[in-house]
Amino acid sequence: MGLMRVLVTRPEPDARGEADALRARGYEPVLAPLLEIEFLKGVPLDLDGAQAVVITSRNALRALADHPQREEVAALPLFAVGEATAWAGRQFGFSEVTIGPGTGAGLPPIIRREVHPEKGPLVHIGAEKVAFDLQGALEEDGFELRRVVLYRSHPVEILPDAVVADLASGEISRVLLLSPRTARTFARLAQHHGVVTETKDLVCYCLSKAIAEAVAPLGFTVRVPQHAREEDLLALLDSDASSS
Template sequence: MRLLVTRPEPDAGREADALIALGHDPVRAPLLEIEFLSDVPLPLDDAQGVVITSRNTIRALANHPDVDQVLELPVFAVGEATAWAARQLGFREVTIGPGTGAGLPPLIRREVHRGKGPLVHIGAEKVAFDLKGALEEDGFELRRIVLYRSHPVDTLTQEVVSELKSGAISGVLLMSPRTARTFTRLAQAEGLVPEAKGLVCYCLSKAIAEAVAPLGLPVRVPTYAREEDLLALLNSGASSS
């Protein structure tokens, strides 16, 4: 199956390799570009742990002058892939979340004592879920540190547009609500619907499926927000949405 890979590099390349191994034909078209920020301080005083919701945060931390201080703290990772990257960087105490930011508060409420100090959420300028608001409602203190920004691309290449309109591309993989919103905007601008009605959107979570819903395309969502479960849908055709 010919599939559009929309996540930013270098994850687009890694996902494309996984698709090739499964016998698929990936077309890389990253819809977000990542800008890492330099000289951002890490206010870790009194922190009892950090929260990381993307592998791009791990990449940003790898080049940060204060990374050794961060690695001394326990980390809550949004999902298995981010947890693996955190261990590779050098975090020793890693708690694995369910795969989405919205799934982290229940885990943190069970594992973290409110009175032992703040948590530090290190990540992007724009986040899909308001983790700070959700936790502060329960009396937790959460500091946010922005180490990178993501910028939506302005256009799809004409080659990709032509393949989508002709039906040569059978599905698009969408891994974040912002990517899904970007794809929706660009698809509408190019008039891909109704020409691409046969296109299936493989969405990592229900929030992502909601973001692409305006296109009216078929949607597939795995039961769990894990990349391996999403890839499994490509052959099963199953959906939990």
């Protein structure tokens, strides 16, 4: 019996890191990134008077790598969406880092506890489209949140033929979905390629309930870890694999 084949859907370069983690655990990863990242150049960071920075994706840190305001932004306190982003933030140069629970929706209570609106605006550096309206949630409490868009993500239009065939045949039996937009793209492509009715036993491992909601209507089995962390998602995959 061959290794369990797991579809990796996140954008590069994170797809390669996730694939390495899967191989180390004894799985066979199949890479099919569903979003392509476009970094935007020459965007000012709007840091005047800011008391802290909010970052909800490692891609935002990649976009900042050669930004002319790199040192200025790294001098501010950072609110990071989760542990992986916090680690990348420290590597980037942030020295004061507060770690969120792994989702954008989990950040407002932490921000409210740690800082006060009167101390100045917050700057959210990230993508053109966001999974959670952080700005709306914080503005209700009197915060000013400036959004700085440093990258866009573009959904792919088709799945590779080999991936479609392996999904339909059951050769690929597990898929990892780490963002709502990726999950929506996977749902759309699964329908487009006609694999929904053929794929009876596919299990979608979703980082959060919001992600699961994008694929559950198609009838796929969905699994969500208790905490929105990639290591917990992989541990859930391990637990299911050992009991099957």
